[in-house]
Amino acid sequence: xxxxxxxxxxxxxxxxxxxxxxxxxxxxxxxxxxxxxxxxxxxxxxxxxxxxxxxxxxxxxxxxxxxxxxxxxxxxxxxxxxxxxxxxxxxxxxxxxxxxxxxxxxxxxxxxxxxxxxxxxxxxxxxxxxxxxxxxxxxxxxxxxxxxxxxxxxxxxxxxxxxxxxxxxxxxxxxxxxxxxxxxxxxxxxxxxxxxxxxxxxxxxxxxxxxxxxxxxxxxxxxxxxxxxxxxxxxxxxxxxxxxxxxxxxxxxxxxxxxxxxxxxxxxxxxxxxxxxxxxxxxxxxxxxxxxxxxxxxxxxxxxxxxxxxxxxxx
Amino acid sequence: xxxxxxxxxxxxxxxxxxxxxxxxxxxxxxxxxxxxxxxxxxxxxxxxxxxxxxxxxxxxxxxxxxxxxxxxxxxxxxxxxxxxxxxxxxxxxxxxxxxxxxxxxxxxxxxxxxxxxxxxxxxxxxxxxxxxxxxxxxxxxxxxxxxxxxxxxxxxxxxxxxxxxxxxxxxxxxxxxxxxxxxxxxxxxxxxxxxxxxxxxxxxxxxxxxxxxxxxxxxxxxxxxxxxxxxxxxxxxxxxxxxxxxxxxxxxxxxxxxxxxxxxxxxxxxxxxxxxxxxxxxxxxxxxxxxxxxxxxxxxxxxxxxxxxxxxxxx
Numbered sequence: 001x002x003x004x005x006x007x008x009x010x011x012x013x014x015x016x017x018x019x020x021x022x023x024x025x026x027x028x029x030x031x032x033x034x035x036x037x038x039x040x041x042x043x044x045x046x047x048x049x050x051x052x053x054x055x056x057x058x059x060x061x062x063x064x065x066x067x068x069x070x071x072x073x074x075x076x077x078x079x080x081x082x083x084x085x086x087x088x089x090x091x092x093x094x095x096x097x098x099x100x101x102x103x104x105x106x107x108x109x110x111x112x113x114x115x116x117x118x119x120x121x122x123x124x125x126x127x128x129x130x131x132x133x134x135x136x137x138x139x140x141x142x143x144x145x146x147x148x149x150x151x152x153x154x155x156x157x158x159x160x161x162x163x164x165x166x167x168x169x170x171x172x173x174x175x176x177x178x179x180x181x182x183x184x185x186x187x188x189x190x191x192x193x194x195x196x197x198x199x200x201x202x203x204x205x206x207x208x209x210x211x212x213x214x215x216x217x218x219x220x221x222x223x224x225x226x227x228x229x230x231x232x233x234x235x236x237x238x239x240x241x242x243x244x245x246x247x248x249x250x251x252x253x254x255x256x257x258x259x260x261x262x263x264x265x266x267x268x269x270x271x272x273x274x275x276x277x278x279x280x281x282x283x284x285x286x287x288x289x290x291x292x293x294x295x296x297x298x299x300x301x302x303x304x305x306x307x308x309x310x311x312x313x314x315x
Numbered sequence: 316x317x318x319x320x321x322x323x324x325x326x327x328x329x330x331x332x333x334x335x336x337x338x339x340x341x342x343x344x345x346x347x348x349x350x351x352x353x354x355x356x357x358x359x360x361x362x363x364x365x366x367x368x369x370x371x372x373x374x375x376x377x378x379x380x381x382x383x384x385x386x387x388x389x390x391x392x393x394x395x396x397x398x399x400x401x402x403x404x405x406x407x408x409x410x411x412x413x414x415x416x417x418x419x420x421x422x423x424x425x426x427x428x429x430x431x432x433x434x435x436x437x438x439x440x441x442x443x444x445x446x447x448x449x450x451x452x453x454x455x456x457x458x459x460x461x462x463x464x465x466x467x468x469x470x471x472x473x474x475x476x477x478x479x480x481x482x483x484x485x486x487x488x489x490x491x492x493x494x495x496x497x498x499x500x501x502x503x504x505x506x507x508x509x510x511x512x513x514x515x516x517x518x519x520x521x522x523x524x525x526x527x528x529x530x531x532x533x534x535x536x537x538x539x540x541x542x543x544x545x546x547x548x549x550x551x552x553x554x555x556x557x558x559x560x561x562x563x564x565x566x567x568x569x570x571x572x573x574x575x576x577x578x579x580x581x582x583x584x585x586x587x588x589x590x591x592x593x594x595x596x597x598x599x600x601x602x603x604x605x606x607x608x609x610x611x612x613x614x615x616x617x618x619x620x621x622x623x624x625x626x627x628x629x630x
Contacts, residue, residue: 046588
């Protein structure tokens with residue numbers, strides 16, 4: 001069992017990355033508060049570089065690793081925000097990033113990775129092909145594999161968003177994030193339990209990809225099989241590290257329907273005039289599905305990202 | 316000729332409305348700056364209450380007028396953001412707002428006005444019908460007509476967005492707004508010329524509704540005939556007051572194509588993850604069409620609003 005990160009590690013991560021990441025604003029909306037029957041403070045990681053919180057974790061990984069380890073670059077397999085984040089973080093350090101992507105990835109995603117300087121290696125769209133291709137790349141290039149979430153430094157970096165949130169708000173009853181692989185939720189939970197022990201940490205998860213919910217309530221790590229949700233950032237399952245941290249720190253996980261996710265996303269777009277991806281709408285959907293639980297609470301919600309294909313909106 | 320507002324009037328407006336309007340954030344984006352080849356500070360009035368700067372002017376009008384004048388309410392004809400803004404400002408004072416709207420207005424707009432407590436009176440979709448219907452309403456109800464832009468108090472309210480912009484930025488070379496009826500541009504120009512005399516005030520205007528451009532450069536007020544543009548907030552023509560103020564204070568007006576507006580709008584949505592309406596994209600389009608003029612400048616851009624029909628996007 002590898003060592004789990006603690007709050008000091010997150011503070012170190014913050015001093016390492018704070019000049020490289022954007023300090024994103026915290027926005028509120030009276031009309032959203034009226035709709036949700038509570039006071040919500042939205043930490044806008046959709047405004048983060050590469051459009052997602054993932055840049056925090058990738059930056060911390062690249063800046064934490066020994067020069068000797070990463071002088072030949074970093075590598076990962078991802079078709080999502082972690083790929084873009086690692087590509088940008090690596091290029092800011094002047095090292096290559098090798099990104100293994102399934103050959104059916106949308107062009108908009110591969111274009112984004114390429115625009116941040118990532119070197120793309122395509123593979124068949126199966127998990128096996130992705131892992132094998134990554135292994136080959138790592139052997140060929142001696143690049144260092146940075147896992148999208150089950151990585152000490154990545155988790156620490158993700159925990160810095162909550163740090164900024166708690167610095168600028170007070171007396172939060174609850175802090176919420178979505179949960180996919182659990183990197184954001186893990187880092188957030190460490191920060192919140194250290195800085196504000198009475199604040200609950202609660203996650204929202206799509207019913208169609210509810211491995212964290214099932215793992216959390218059974219105490220057994222149960223990965224998703226064929227997960228399906230519009231929240232494409234949340235298709236991944238918890239890893240060994242994130243499962244442990246979440247089991248220790250998180251107070252509750254709510255699952256939500258696809259309709260609620262789309263409805264919540266539309267409300268945020270229309271009322272707040274900000275673009276969030278479906279994954280970001282999941283905690284808002286959880287509030288909407290559990291009105292009595294959240295009524296009149298002061299809630300910090302980390303909006304995880306804003307990368308959507310404007311040509312394919314669900315409304 | 317009625318008296319024109321000065322900077323003191325704008326300061327008074329600000330002390331009157333500042334507890335009622337939202338202090339909107341100023342956002343920047345490295346990737347947008349790279350695309351535009353300059354440093355842009357976006358004043359996000361798309362996040363203002365009712366989703367547009369119009370709430371500033373409407374609030375100031377309602378809060379400035381003698382109780383005796385407005386105890387029977389206020390009235391206007393508009394199908395756009397001013398209608399929503401006046402409805403909300405009136406309801407916050409507990410007085411009725413009578414809004415004359417063409418009977419072909421999109422339901423999303425009449426729903427919005429109704430949701431802010433406005434009383435809607437439909438008319439035929441001609442300027443004549445609108446003015447006649449408004450006249451009748453004013454006679455029947457003794458409500459006070461608040462013009463959408465050619466009104467002393469409305470102009471003063473609109474000038475408060477630039478006040479906040481200049482408080483939070485320094486050494487701006489240029490401040491830009493779109494121009495339709497000219498309320499925002501007028502108010503902005505008074506503020507900027509008083510607080511930062513060396514800063515240029517520049518407007519963007521759609522080529523298909525270029526009455527301000529033609530009026531400004533000929534020195535004659537020439538209203539648009541059959542204006543056509545996707546920037547639906549800019550179909551109106553300058554009024555007598557706004558024309559005078561703009562002639563005195565504004566340094567330049569650039570016209571832009573429809574393609575540029577859509578392109579600029581898409582860049583702001585994709586790179587900044589914020590929702591702006593086409594009118595807000597017009598100054599950005601002007602920067603994109605005149606790269607050499609704006610190169611390396613520090614530019615404040617007032618994003619006028621974010622009210623779009625998500626079901627009818629131009630991309």
